[in-house]
Amino acid sequence: MKKLKVSLAVQIFIGLILGIIIGAVYYGNPSVSTYLQPIADIFMHSIKMIVLPIVISSIIAGIAGVGDLKKIGKLGFKTILYFEVVTTIAIILGLLFGNIFQPGAGVDMAHLSKTDISSYVETTKHVEEHSFMDTFVNIIPTNIFNAFVQGDMLAVVFFSVLFGMGVAAIGERGKPVLSFFQGVAETMFWVTNQIMKLAPFGVFALIGITVSKFGLSSLIPLGKFALLVYASMIFLVVGVFGLICKIAKIKLIPLLRLVKDELLLAYSTASSETVLPKVMQKLESYGCPKGITSFVLPTGYTFNLDGATLYQALASLFIAQMYGIHLSIPEQISLMLVLMLTSKGIAAVPGTSFVVLLATLGSVGIPVEGLAFIAGIDRILEMARTAVNLTGNCLATVFIAKWEGQFDEEKANSYIDSIKKSKVA
Template sequence: MKRFGLAIQIVIGLILGILVGAIFFGNPAVATYLQPIGDVFLRLIKMIVIPIVVATLIVGVAGVGDVKKLGKIGGKTILYFEIVTTIAIVVGLLAANIFQPGVGVDMSHLQKTDIHSYVETAETTQSHSMIDTFVNIVPKNIFDAFVRGDMLAIIFFSVLFGLGVAAAGERGKPVLHFFQGVADAMFWVVNAIMRFAPFGVFALIGVTVSKFGLSSLVPLGKLVILVHLAMLFFILVVLGTIARISGVKITQIMRILKDELLLAYSTSSSETVLPKIMEKMERLGCPKAITSFVIPTGYSFNLDGSTLYQALAALFIAQMYGIHMPISAQITLMLVLMVTSKGIAGVPGVSFVVLLATLGSVGIPLEGLAFIAGVDRLLDMARTVVNVVGNSLAAVVISRWEGQFDKKKAEQYLKEVSAKAA
């Protein structure tokens, strides 16, 4: 009997989680027994993310060893991120304007969710400008950055360390070999942890469905469906066009990442798949120096799914309250989102915090967020998938832009993936 692949195992875990959650809806015992399983899985992933990012980035940068070349890659990466996230905002605004998901929603049938923790986070980060973000990229204490999981500061340190290893020449070789060994060991650990993924998915989905039930979807069904369709459109049309220009098909990338996309969708966490997508994009022909820099940086600056959702959700709330948003106000909203979505990168519950920091500036009631918080987990699942696909594609785009994409390696890997699927 052929053993089920990881993707099938995750789907089985997802279905069983939904069934258990629906059967025991409202029973607090579900969270008591299943939440620890889900938490252990997420902790296992978070445990290895930073060692992998540090090791692969140091090895990749040391392999390049040219400050000017790295600066060029960094500039192109940030420019690309800004263009694509702006397109995502425009797609979100267009979807909300065309389909009007908030029109006719009866707020008396909606259940309010406590968003107090998000409000407190927004208040502490509202004064956090883009300039503050760039200042905080430089860590005062790298070990403090490791403890807090401050990815931008960790990337900055790793790039400098990699340049130092390259500058040391022969004396730096033992250090380079050490970090290559760390990276190889950590990828083995990732593969071991992934065997636990179906159980983690089962637990996390079971807890979510048992808390909110499937009935909470009905009043906000139009919003949930529209968000998923808008995300699908963005992947197939926008990212699909960018992929074609870059010489690959978006469906090929999605086929390569099928396990990771299912896992990201089920857990609503991009972090769970960061190590694997870095590994797979490297196997697809992207150089280590680019994948190890572009993908982790994209987790802070290239959240396409999150920015699309923020634009759509802002107009949904305005429509729900009957507030007319003229083109000028929507342009203001777009400009504010372009800044706030980057300015507080890395904050927990970032999509909600960004919306709280944005809605007031364009005259939309903040209380409206309390009505959609209940289905936010389901919306988060969709935007996480877009974030993962967008950052994976970004590695290909920058590799092609730099003329470093290995087409033969890509063709060979795609053949291997097709043969395995057959």
């Protein structure tokens, strides 16, 4: 008898549905968190445990393979340029959707429940003082071990690139070091595959906790805003990302199929960190060189948050409209410029989008108290933001690989064919 094989995506989806059911049935019952939180923590801790070793070893092995300082400098410039252009388009798109559909107009604040946002205020003080130049200064860590402990991805990427260049520069003497880090990367990918087997349980627990706390009914008063956020995210993927794919001759649907398990997991957990190791592995198998994948993808986690920047622009207008504040074109341009600065380099901060909004709204005269009205449904919206952020970074990696003329089309096609054959079998 042939053994029934259930794919990871199906397992995660089953976990998602069961989590929603349990959360809805036990809505308002604090014991749900008591039982499910340890399961969620075990999964999230397991993922966080492997992220840094994979990023460090992959970057060092990839960069040491490139070995050319000019090539690395050119790669960095192209990557940052691409990120800045696409995130700016995402902000403009959020402003357009907000102006056209007016989601905050006519909202009765008396019927909206408020959520405490005081936990974000302390972090916001740091972000308000955070300038664009600070982002680049903070890339260079004063203590690399401290950067490892804090999970400062930009500092880790910078050090790993520099270390990889050093390994390449010393030639034959660097080969044992290169072999060591190649071995570490391959070992950690094996560990990743084992940890991913916990994903359905982690998703079940995280969704169950979320729904039991806020309930599905919390979406109803802010339904128009939530639907518009999701619609704008879909438009960003289909319209903007689709256009980028057409320009670069990238097949969007096969790319989405390639990372569908990771997209579903990122959506369910509202964390793109959970899938970083697996996505790196898949993009390399898809035809992106290790040196490009290991540099572009982790850097994108800080510089290329397309879904988050779109949401921040849309949420800013929603709150302004809710309070009856009309923002002129110059004020909206000012809002766009502030978001371009505040959304960079703080991806490691908990509740990033909320922190950025708290730091931004006051600067353009929008009451920050308005965030308390949408905090209750933020988890549902964060799920969409995370999935779009991940999609944007996967596309960025393939785009940069093509721009550098290093994308392996043959490898991509053979990888897609192998997946199709495995499904048939």
